[in-house]
Amino acid sequence: MNKDTQIYILLSNPRTIVTKMIGLYTRAPYNHASIAFDSELREVYSFGRKHPLIPVFGGFVKENIHSGVFEKATCAIYSCSVSKETYERMRTYVRQFEENDELYSYNFLGILGIILNMELGKENSYFCSQFVSSVFKQGGVDLVNKSAALTTPADLQSCTHLELIFRGSLETYRQLCCYRRNNSVQQHPSYVV
Template identity: 45%
Template sequence: MTSKTFIYILLTDTGTLFTKSIKKYTKAPYNHASIAFDAHLTEMYSFGRKNPNNPINGGFVKEDIHTGTYSKYPETTCVIYKLEVTSRDVEKMRRVLNVFIKNQRRFLYNLIGVLGVSLNEPVEFSNSYFCSQFVAEMLHRSGIKLWDKLPALVTPDDFRKNPHFQLVYEGKLTDYPLIKK
């Protein structure tokens, strides 16, 4: 019998120009999604800025609240959800994640895919993802099916609206009590 554990989904709004542009279209409060394997958000991954100072260079990233992009935007607001999964599910996710880690230089940010979502047309390129597509793909490849659509059409707001996720926290990211200061 496999034991139950949790993974965490962090949705954020950094207030950057890119986020503001997406927000005008989506009308959603959060437009970036990340997946974390612990409640302290110390092991967290997504697709976004590889360098906090360069919004153009994007791809697979291990996010760090203290030194990464979030450190440049201390007013970032967020919502954190947890999803109950089995330890076997986590093993599968870690196998998928290891492929991303080992090949991280090959992965690009799927900006055209973001536009495809707005047209409800999935745009998928090999080794190219946007944030919520990556998180949905991680879940999907691990056998966790939460939507009746391709990962390339999943938005951060789809996580917010999915009843399988339990709310953990909403507010300023730097005020989240489990972040190690």
């Protein structure tokens, strides 16, 4: 298989009530997972809050890493090499969510399922890492040896298929991307901080 396209996973710790509550249980450094189709994180998708002030109103979202809950977030960014065909299958799958976002809801019950080690939740409901894992599974890439409905951000963090390219403040990563863009740097070196 010709692996020549990169897909990115953003693990973060945004400043929300839900991630703080999850963090109290997991004690993990990152409690939110997103998938990105570019290294500058312009196309970032996940399941999370749809309204900045109402945390229980959640579903499929295109995230803006430049504002809101991500402004002061810490993160780890991973890349995964896939074939162009796999990339396109994954991108097409996410487009279906974009085109029909009103059909999807946040899987709050699924978070309880993680604690109980049981797959819980209704059809068309996802939590963040469940969604990311589902996108990879749809592309034919099994990141972890468990069902998407039981996958946590910590599981993604320990995946051997992923290469860590950055860890630190999301603001620092945004500045590095801006520097690269303004100085026409073509390849991204690992920015692990």
